[in-house]
Each structure stands twice: as C-alpha cells, then as structure tokens.
Amino acid sequence: MEKAIQLLKDYVSHASVSNNPDAAEGMAGARDFIANRLESIGFSIEIMDTPRHPVVVGRYGYDKPGSEHWPHVVLYGHYDVQPPEPHELWTHPAFDADVRDNRIYGRGAADNKGPVIVYTCALENLFNQYPDMPLKIIYLLEGEEEIGSPNFSLVLERLKDELSEADFVLLSDTGGPDDQQLVITTQLRGLADLEVKVIGPSTDLHSGLYGGAVYNPLQALTEICSSLHNPDGTINVPGFYDDVVPAADWEREELGIRPMTEEELKHFTGAPELFSVPGFSPVEAIRFQPTLEFNGIGGGYQGPGPKTIIPSEAFVKITCRLVPDMDPFKIQELVKDAIESRVPASVKVEVTLGETGYPYLVVPPARPNTPEDQSSHLAKAFQLVDRAVEAHFGKRPLYLREGGSIPIIADIKQATGKDTILLGLYTPDDRAHAPDESFHLGIMEKAIPAMEDIFKGLAGIA
C-alpha cells in the first residue's frame, strides 16, 4: 500500500488537464509517468499520436510462444483529468496529493488515476510472482476522456483487428454507493444532442413600436419546448419510446438491495421535490428511462433590469439520454421532425443535429435475460469479478444499469464486437470533477488483491 500511495501521489502531481492548452507539460508528464510505470512492470509501450493528446498503448505477453491461444484482455484508463478550478475551494493544492481521513486527495486521485494505479500494482505483484503468466493484455490509456474522447474512434479504427481478437474489455471508471458495496455497471445511457434556433424579426425590435404585430421568438420557443413533454413528464415525440428495452424484474430487484432512498436523491440534487414518469420511481427512472432535457436556453436581453425588446432570435440546447436499444440518429430525426411540425408560420426554426452516442447494455451471466454464452471468456470474467469482489469486500457486486454515458464503450462494441466489464471503484464521496476530489484508501487496499485474483483467474492460475 505504501508504494501504491506513493505512485498515486506522483501520478497526481502531473497536472494533466486535457482541455487546457497551457497544461501541455502536465499532460506529457502524466503520459510519461504511466508509460514508464507500465514499461517498468513488463509492458512494451507504444505512444500513439492523435490530432490532440496521444494514447499510451501498453502490451503484455504478446511476444511469448503460444500466446495466440491465451486469454486476451483489453484494459482501459485515461491519464487526463478535469480542470481543478476553482482552486480556492481545495483544502490542499489540487496537484499536491494529500493523505488524510483514509483518503488521498487531489485532482484525478479517483478519476481515473487511482484505479489505474490499482490495476498496475495488481499486475506488478502477479508478474513478479508468475513471470510466465499466460495472459495477453493490451492497456489503452487515453488523454482525451475528460473532453469527450474526440479521437478515440481513430484509435479504435487503427487497433480494430487486434482488439477484435481480444476476449473482452475491463475497466474501472464508474462507481457505487459507498466503500462497502461495489457495483458493476451493466448499462450506459446513450446521447442525442440537438440545438434549436427560432428566428423572428431581422433585428431586436422596440416592443412599443412593434409589439402586437409580430410573433415573439421567445414565445414560439417556449411553446415548442413545452410541447415536447406530456403533463405526466413523458416525452411527447412520436416514436420516441419505440425501441426502449424494458428493465427485467431482476434489475429492479437489484436496485432494491442497496437502495438509494428518495431522501438521499433529494439531498444530492437539492431539488424541492423529486419527479419521475409514471411507473418508475425516481431512482428507477434515471436508469430505465430515456430523457429529453433542456440544457440551456437563451435569447433577448440577459442583463439587469428590463429592456423592452422583441428579440430577434432565441435558442435552446437539448440532449436526450437514451436507453437500449434507442438509436441516437433516429432519435435526433424524430425530435427534429416533432419540433419542425410545431413551429408557427410567423417564425422560422433551425434544428442542428449535434453529438450522438449509442446506449450500451451488457447482461452478466446467470441472469434471466442474459444472452451470454456461459462458457465464454466474458462469462468467466464476470464470475471471477463477482467472486473476487465478494472475497475482498465481503459482498458480491450489484449489477446495475446506470444513467450516465461513456460513449466509447458502445463504440468499442460496435467497432470490435467486444463487451466491457465496468467494475466501479468510485463512491459519491470521491467528489470526482469537483474540488477536494479524493480516492478511498480502503477501496484501494481491497481492490489490489481483488484485481490480482481476477487476473490470476483469467490466466487460469489456481
């Protein structure tokens, strides 16, 4: 543990803020650090350039005789971090990792540097113990995760053949409710992004001289927006729900085992009251239902006091979170069609289709709706993870659909056909993306031997 903590402190010290062009030194430092770390434990290293931040590719076991028949696992992590601002809200400087209260504090300590140190420590222990361990590993460490992985599809394209020969992907970049109960994330929601602009008069008009004779674009916009939900909160876009895969009974039951209470959810959100669509509790709706959210709206005068104008135009930003098997491109078209059919003749509308991400769903073995071959490497890996977590954390992991999105997981599936096991090592108290981010040392301490068990099991070492 002492070594693991020191490694994580060193890794955190490199301010690898991928969205900040001034942080090139921190990006290079973190990249070199993790490349050296992998090389020092036995990986061969390739630095794969992209238009922005290179990917570190580590390979292990590839050159050994007979390795073409070995189990082959893809590991993924990212060496970039969120911006640390606002600095004044940090108890201790963001890039000078500080150990206190059984946690290690610093930007990236949890997301995603902590889990990567866990993985490398587990592998180092194993490689020392079993120098000829029959396991092929390709470890991808991305530098653009926090800016939406804009170039990861390039990397997938280049590595497509190699990754297609692997058995599955394993990574830790998700979380669970607390340090006692780990979660394996079985679903990530997809995303469909649109921007709507409503255009009325050619310039802002004096509302005294013209008010009454033109349709106010803000009025049109709010009417369009308000038409997109029904009074019960469901989405009023024809065809929107057509491809939704209903949650299985066991998935609802799983949610009940360590329920996030509505009180907790209310506390986390600070909302006056929670709200969910009929047939789903708020906790369920986040996981089992799609959404259509307005992320930003703007138009006209935004300064202090009044300004008596009829604005020339207004916009709204919309993103839909999608559950399997919704298709983001189809959803963009459905929402666009609904909006365009609801525009009054006295204004114009422009709908711009933005980013997309497919939803992802993997069903662990021995579940009523599992499509997995129980003898596959993936099924075996799920069982190994389950057993290792129970052995070291005292409880089996929960298998939960989650509401968030990691679009690259569906991209990997689409490009290579490979599924991913998402073993979460974060907790809400980690405050990922916020000031005073930290990683729980208790989780770190248990996760290293758990990962050793998993890799040993994959390699077929008893």
Added chain:
Amino acid sequence: MEKAIQLLKDYVSHASVSNNPDAAEGMAGARDFIANRLESIGFSIEIMDTPRHPVVVGRYGYDKPGSEHWPHVVLYGHYDVQPPEPHELWTHPAFDADVRDNRIYGRGAADNKGPVIVYTCALENLFNQYPDMPLKIIYLLEGEEEIGSPNFSLVLERLKDELSEADFVLLSDTGGPDDQQLVITTQLRGLADLEVKVIGPSTDLHSGLYGGAVYNPLQALTEICSSLHNPDGTINVPGFYDDVVPAADWEREELGIRPMTEEELKHFTGAPELFSVPGFSPVEAIRFQPTLEFNGIGGGYQGPGPKTIIPSEAFVKITCRLVPDMDPFKIQELVKDAIESRVPASVKVEVTLGETGYPYLVVPPARPNTPEDQSSHLAKAFQLVDRAVEAHFGKRPLYLREGGSIPIIADIKQATGKDTILLGLYTPDDRAHAPDESFHLGIMEKAIPAMEDIFKGLAGIA
C-alpha cells in the same frame, strides 16, 4: 434657417450621453448650451439638481404684470442623447453634425435636440416681434430621458403647484410616417415589468446521473411561459383585458388615412410573417391592444456545443405594454398570480415586480369620444396646432394612438392633472437611437413658422 442649423450643429457637438459616466463634460456642455440659449432669448434660468443629471428650467413671462391671467404652457424637451456606439457605422462622426441630402446628421440631431432648436427659434422670432407677448412659459429640459427619467418624479413633485396652474403641456418627442404627414400622438402605452426565476436543484446537475428524477427548471419555465398566451395570441391571464378601453371608430378610420401597410410593417420588422390577435390588424394591434412580451430568457449552458446538465435555475424577463385604462400595478399582480398558480411542485418560482408606467390617452376636441371642454386652453391649443400644421405642411395632422411609452406623460397627468399635446416632428428615416441619426431640414423649416403660429395663437395675437 441658417441660424437654426448652426445652433443645432453647436448643440449636437456636446456629447450628452446620459448613461455614460465618462460623458460628464458633454452633459454639462449641452446643459450650458441650452440654458444659455434660453436665457439669450429672454428666459430666466434655474438649474435644478437631481441625484444624477440636473434639469434646466426656463421661465418666461412670469414677472410681467398681469401674467397670472395669461395662458400658461409647459414645454418639455431633453438634452441627453443615446450612446453613439457603434461609431464605425456612422458615415460622419456622431458629434460633428453634418448637413447633406436635406438632413442634418448627428447623434441627437432629431432626438431631441432638433425639435428643441425649432421651439427656441420660433420663440426667439416671436419675442423679438412681440416683446410683450402675453404668454407664460415654463420650459423643462431633462437630462435623463434616455435612461428612463429616473428622477423626473422628483422634479414633478417640486414643481407640482406651479405646473398645476398651467394649462397644458406641449412637446415634440414623437414621430409620424414621413415628412409630409405630421402626427399628434393621442396614446402612449403603459408598461408593467416582471422578472421570473424558476429554481430547481441546488446546483447544475449531471443529466446522466440525475436525469429522470428531477423536474428540469427550463422545462418548467417554458411550460409557464407557454401558458401565458392562448393559441390565438391573446393573453391567458385572468382579468388582463378587464380595463381595456376599446378604440373608437374614428380612431380606426384615422389609421386608414395614411395607412402603414402590412408590407411596410413586414419590411420594417423583417419578420417572416406578421401576427396579431383576432379582430385587429397588425397595425391596429400595436396601438389598440396590450401585449405580454418575453424580452429575454436564460438558463443553463449558453456556450458552443452541448453540455449535459440539468440547470439549477432559469429566468425570463417579461414586459407588458398596456393600453388605457389598464393599471400597471394591477397587471403585475395578475400576471404574478397566474404564474404562481401554474408552477409544478417540483420547482420553486420567484416573481420580481419591476418598473411600471401608466398608459396615457388624450382625446382631441371635436371627436365623438372627446371628454374635453371645447373652450378650454387645451382644446384651443389642439385647434391651433391643427390649423398651423395644415397651413405649413399642407395637411392636417393625424390623431393616432401609438404603441410606444413615454411614462412621464402619464406621470405629469397624475401629478398635475395636465394633458399633453405630442406633436411629432420625427420620421422613421431619422433613425433615432441608431447610427446616422438625422433630422429632416424640410420639417425644421416648416415647423419653425408653424410653432410661431401656435404660440401666437395661444397668446391671442391675431
């Protein structure tokens, strides 16, 4: 005319931008200029301090024996101007007045320095010709008109007794359709200003982690906003129309004499199509109907690209334009009540009541709905103005309700009981408030003798 043009050029050269604290020298220069100008033709001058920009008060005829029985007129103008920006859109520097194409160009050349020069030139000619002219005049020249006259009520309070003894108010700070057809504005719409804030979660939320469990404040806001109009465009606030005074037939007919066509209105606004409530053409609706306009809306992420948040809060700025006899305070309460009754429990709403202005209506004599005593000084003045305009411009003025607001006119009526004759000398081509503002020299040339006739008539000089 040469002298009038030179005076206006000098007056324009003082950059009296009332909203700009750095323009103190220009404000003082314009104030001194117009105070000296009034003094030079026979007015006694008082500079009345306010918390911001002083008011120039000129008095004439007060000290003459028997003047307490003379006709007593209040003139009003303002020496401040709109900001000139953007400077690069001016053909010639904004404060270096330039004569071309039968116009004098410069910031404030029309609004309101041109008409004030017209009045002072007419008075100068008369005072020279009739040194003992039996007419009492108080001329108020405000320095805060372009910033909403925040201190004019103070001035009214101080001058209440004196103004209450006057017969009526006369000013030129409105316009007509072109240089051939003058308009007397009989209505100014009032104003009721509100700002609405909808508050949901305590901070912006990750739409993946929480989307589905909370009511999006933007969704609530657009639903509230969209509820405030009916599908036909009328305002869906109980009681909103209760106090509206219908337009008289002659008022609709007057609008038809020099109609602004829908084509013209479409051209001016640049709207894809015009829109008005049932029973009123767009040209009529601006004048005879109240509005509820959204002037600005904002909430959530406004930058480029998507950001997958559920915003914590959102706002909308609303102003209602009111026609007689709507009460702005009553309207604020009705709109507030309607909004508060339509808020879902899962968000909170805060409605802030802002500025108010009463609508104003004056009916000229010899009209079916005139309440004026035909022998009053006001009725006599209306007739004098009518005759003078016809004599010098070739056509009688039109008597039109307008859609804009000059709240001080209703304030004067409330404080002193006095009505105002608004003789418009602007045209749309003056581009008031815009770059390349100008004043039409043809109007100036005819308006000076027309004003002489009016003042002569008021003084009873044949």
